[in-house]
Amino acid sequence: TRAAVPYGQGRARGLGADVLGVHGVEMDNLVALGLPVVPGLTVPIGAGSGLQDHQTATTAIDLLEKLAVRGIWPAVRTERRPMLMHLRCSAPVPVSALPPAISVIGLSSRNIDALVEVIGRERDIYDSWAANLRFVAENALDVDVDDLDDLADDHPDSRAQVPALLELIEESTGAPFPADPAEQLGLAAKAMLARWASPRGQRARRALSLPDDLGIALHVRALRLGSWNESGYGSAISRDLETGRFAPHGVFHLGVRRADPNPGPGDPLDQTPGGVQILDQIFATLEPHLRGVAEVEFEVRDRQLALLSAQAVEHPGPRAITHLAVDLATAGSIDRSEAVRMLEPDLMQDLLHAQLKLTGSEQLLARGLPASPGAAIGEIALSSDRAIQLAGQGKNVILVASETSPADVPALLAATAVVTSNGGLASHAAVVARGAGRPAVCGATTLRIDANAGTVTAGEVMLREGDTVSVNGRTGDVYCGTVTIRPAEPSAELEVLLGWADEIRRLRVRTNADNAEDAATAFRLGAEGIGLCRTEHQFLGDQLPLVQRLVLAESEAEEIEAIAALTTAQQSDFTDLLRVVGNRPITVRLLDAPLHEFLPADGEYRDEAQAQRAADTHESNPMLGLRGVRFAMVQQKLYPAQAEALFRAWVTVNGEGLQPQLEVMIPLVSLPGELSKAIEQVRSAAADVEQDTGVAIPYLVGSMVETPRAALLAESLAEDAQFLSFGTNDLTQLTYGFSRDDVEKTMLTHYLEHGLLDDSPFAVLDTDGVGALISMAVRSAQQARPEVKLGVCGEHGGDPASIAFLDSVGLHYVSCSPRRVPVARLAAAHAAL
Numbered sequence: 113t114r115a116a117v118p119y120g121q122g123r124a125r126g127l128g129a130d131v132l133g134v135h136g137v138e139m140d141n142l143v144a145l146g147l148p149v150v151p152g153l154t155v156p157i158g159a160g161s162g163l164q165d166h167q168t169a170t171t172a173i174d175l176l177e178k179l180a181v182r183g184i185w186p187a188v189r190t191e192r193r194p195m196l197m198h199l200r201c202s203a204p205v206p207v208s209a210l211p212p213a214i215s216v217i218g219l220s221s222r223n224i225d226a227l228v229e230v231i232g233r234e235r236d237i238y239d240s241w242a243a244n245l246r247f248v249a250e251n252a253l254d255v256d257v258d259d260l261d262d263l264a265d266d267h268p269d270s271r272a273q274v275p276a277l278l279e280l281i282e283e284s285t286g287a288p289f290p291a292d293p294a295e296q297l298g299l300a301a302k303a304m305l306a307r308w309a310s311p312r313g314q315r316a317r318r319a320l321s322l323p324d325d326l327g328i329a330l331h332v333r334a335l336r337l338g339s340w341n342e343s344g345y346g347s348a349i350s351r352d353l354e355t356g357r358f359a360p361h362g363v364f365h366l367g368v369r370r371a372d373p374n375p376g377p378g379d380p381l382d383q384t385p386g387g388v389q390i391l392d393q394i395f396a397t398l399e400p401h402l403r404g405v406a407e408v409e410f411e412v413r414d415r416q417l418a419l420l421s422a423q424a425v426e427h428p429g430p431r432a433i434t435h436l437a438v439d440l441a442t443a444g445s446i447d448r449s450e451a452v453r454m455l456e457p458d459l460m461q462d463l464l465h466a467q468l469k470l471t472g473s474e475q476l477l478a479r480g481l482p483a484s485p486g487a488a489i490g491e492i493a494l495s496s497d498r499a500i501q502l503a504g505q506g507k508n509v510i511l512v513a514s515e516t517s518p519a520d521v522p523a524l525l526a527a528t529a530v531v532t533s534n535g536g537l538a539s540h541a542a543v544v545a546r547g548a549g550r551p552a553v554c555g556a557t558t559l560r561i562d563a564n565a566g567t568v569t570a571g572e573v574m575l576r577e578g579d580t581v582s583v584n585g586r587t588g589d590v591y592c593g594t595v596t597i598r599p600a601e602p603s604a605e606l607e608v609l610l611g612w613a614d615e616i617r618r619l620r621v622r623t624n625a626d627n628a629e630d631a632a633t634a635f636r637l638g639a640e641g642i643g644l645c646r647t648e649h650q651f652l653g654d655q656l657p658l659v660q661r662l663v664l665a666e667s668e669a670e671e672i673e674a675i676a677a678l679t680t681a682q683q684s685d686f687t688d689l690l691r692v693v694g695n696r697p698i699t700v701r702l703l704d705a706p707l708h709e710f711l712p713a714d715g716e717y718r719d720e721a722q723a724q725r726a727a728d729t730h731e732s733n734p735m736l737g738l739r740g741v742r743f744a745m746v747q748q749k750l751y752p753a754q755a756e757a758l759f760r761a762w763v764t765v766n767g768e769g770l771q772p773q774l775e776v777m778i779p780l781v782s783l784p785g786e787l788s789k790a791i792e793q794v795r796s797a798a799a800d801v802e803q804d805t806g807v808a809i810p811y812l813v814g815s816m817v818e819t820p821r822a823a824l825l826a827e828s829l830a831e832d833a834q835f836l837s838f839g840t841n842d843l844t845q846l847t848y849g850f851s852r853d854d855v856e857k858t859m860l861t862h863y864l865e866h867g868l869l870d871d872s873p874f875a876v877l878d879t880d881g882v883g884a885l886i887s888m889a890v891r892s893a894q895q896a897r898p899e900v901k902l903g904v905c906g907e908h909g910g911d912p913a914s915i916a917f918l919d920s921v922g923l924h925y926v927s928c929s930p931r932r933v934p935v936a937r938l939a940a941a942h943a944a945l
């Protein structure tokens with residue numbers, strides 16, 4: 113097709129963006145939707161240079177006149193009332209670096225005075241005219257750019273610039289600039305195509321990875337004559353992006369649209385002659401069509417509004433998407449699954465956490481890993497003691513440390529955020545902060561912390577303890593001073609959308625929670641149970657000595673005493689937790705503590721013998737050491753004591769009318785024999801409590817799959833285990849042989865930069881390796897026990913990409929930190945769509 117195609121007629125002729133460009137298709141769509149569009153036509157891709165032929169240009173203008181007369185043309189075209197035209201272009205795909213539009217084509221010294229009389233706004237007309245002449249002179253007539261620049265400097269007022277431009281053009285080309293509209297249109301087309309073919313245009317195409325020979329379609333439309341004091345153009349958007357609500361708003365400019373892409377602030381939309389009520393209707397039609405927040409440019413002539421363009425806003429943000437999706441599905445324009453699909457789980461995160469509102473003028477202190485999302489502002493505390501002290505005074509505190517350990521947990525919880533200079537996404541600070549919903553930035557390696565001097569230094573900047581910083585746990589940025597915060601606003605629409613996600617998903621979503629408060633948060637966010645209660649976390653902070661006493665006991669009597677104290681403390685913790693759990697399932701993992709996390713710091717031993725005992729337990733690789741079930745094999749009183757505390761707590765809450773579904777889980781198993789011995793310990797504790805209380809206690813026992821050997825032997829494990837839960841943190845650590853506490857610090861950046869890894873395998877499940885082990889283990893466990901319950905409780909349980917994989921291998925549930933629960937619900941729905 114070489115001939116020009118009127119807006120709205122391409123579709124019937126079977127033409128697409130490859131011929132009409134994206135704008136031609138867009139205008140076709142608007143016409144098909146019954147929306148008012150400006151009269152215009154498209155010269156197909158590859159045919160634009162034909163407009164330089166006088167006959168072709170004249171035919172196009174005649175066609176345009178016919179289109180315009182039908183709509184809004186006031187009078188027959190004459191010498192004094194010429195056709196004024198506007199030219200723009202578009203490519204077959206959306207491109208941001210297109211040549212600018214050219215306006216007021218058809219203007220000349222012969223008609224300018226008459227036009228100014230009709231139109232008014234002389235200054236606007238001259239501005240547009242000057243822009244037009246300059247663009248054509250430079251791109252189609254080879255007028256020297258320096259001369260053009262000098263001229264613009266000499267004549268800042270466009271009314272003086274236009275005659276000077278006309279003179280310069282005549283001087284350089286030896287001929288006057290043509291007055292004939294057809295000739296002008298030909299030159300404008302030539303200028304636009306030349307700009308697109310220029311090195312500048314090519315660079316833009318390369319930057320966007322578009323082919324060098326990508327063509328453009330030219331779009332010519334008629335400019336309506338009539339008083340420009342009553343006419344103008346504007347742009348509007350369908351929603352308030354802050355709240356997401358349907359609320360058409362925008363700006364309006366009197367006069368004619370200029371080539372200037374940045375036409376200044378404009379007037380409020382309600383100043384538009386004739387009003388803008390019609391925009392509500394237009395947007396109500398456009399949004400379902402675009403499946404997005406709609407953005408339009410429009411023109412108003414004689415109080416009539418016509419669209420110049422319409423498109424979906426590119427990144428409207430999670431609030432607007434959520435609101436839009438729910439509105440569209442509620443109106444029946446799309447179905448619920450489509451609405452759920454519109455919101456990306458990764459994007460939704462931002463709705464659940466406070467955000468920093470950046471202006472661009474903030475001073476960045478340091479950048480680390482985004483270890484736990486959310487934003488916080490507070491005073492720097494460089495020690496746990498200081499953090500607790502400041503928090504006690506009601507201050508917001510940011511704990512800044514090289515890294516944290518279990519002894520710092522009370523300070524972590526007292527703080528509003530944590531920043532560490534060492535440690536990765538699976539480091540202690542990161543895991544605890546995520547669990548407790550505190551923003552965290554870890555591995556901010558440029559920070560130099562001098563706790564003695566009370567200073568934090570990063571490059572040139574030095575801050576003191578007590579100075580204020582703002583933390584963005586979503587990006588890993590830490591700023592000096594106070595940045596405005598926008599609080600998290602889970603909206604009613606998000607609740608609705610998540611409810612629809614729940615109808616779709618196959619995977620159940622549980623949470624990792626060790627205490628009643630976290631559990632309650634997770635249940636509010638839609639968790640269906642607890643998938644991992646790490647019992648060692650109940651011994652952090654001031655309960656730490658309870659475990660220390662057991663590890664360091666020097667006699668059986670001391671051991672028994674330590675166990676008794678531990679049981680009492682656990683029983684009350686379990687009771688609180690089970691009350692919140694109610695009738696939901698809860699997986700309680702018996703102690704899995706790398707010993708080094710629990711022993712006192714050097715020099716804090718009671719006596720020489722105890723110090724010796726601690727030295728004896730020292731391990732070179734504590735994460736590969738006497739942890740999890742291994743400790744329980746060596747210290748056989750521990751698991752029975754924990755199990756007893758749990759079962760007694762169950763009997764207590766059962767007496768209050770609750771029926772928590774207990775699942776007792778054995779960690780870090782690699783031998784089926786370890787599992788069966790630990791299960792024996794649990795069963796005998798259950799039998800003792802049942803005998804003592806006369807209450808039958810329903811419970812399941814199962815195993816974690818955290819070592820490659822456990823995955824390989826899943827069939828044997830499933831003979832004893834009623835459920836298996838994949839601990840993908842350790843499973844990743846042991847499959848790669850990457851230390852989960854160090855890898856981000858030492859090598860991850862290098863591996864990511866050099867393409868050896870695409871993501872941290874501790875954040876996004878490695879489907880090829882770890883995933884293959886999981887999928888194999890799932891199949892073989894089901895051989896031994898078809899009804900075996902299967903879940904995941906590593907950090908991957910809250911990661912959308914990992915969830916998609918876990919759904920595909922047939923797991924029954926994922927368990928993730930409380931604040932990730934909504935993300936997991938949505939991601940699980942996406943996995944099922």
Ligand code: PEP
Nearest residue numbers: 818839840841842905906
């Ligand atoms: C795991 O290893 O994935 C797990 C859940 O246990 P933890 O993180 O406590 O080692």
Ligand code: MG
Nearest residue numbers: 818839841842
């Ligand atoms: Mg583990």
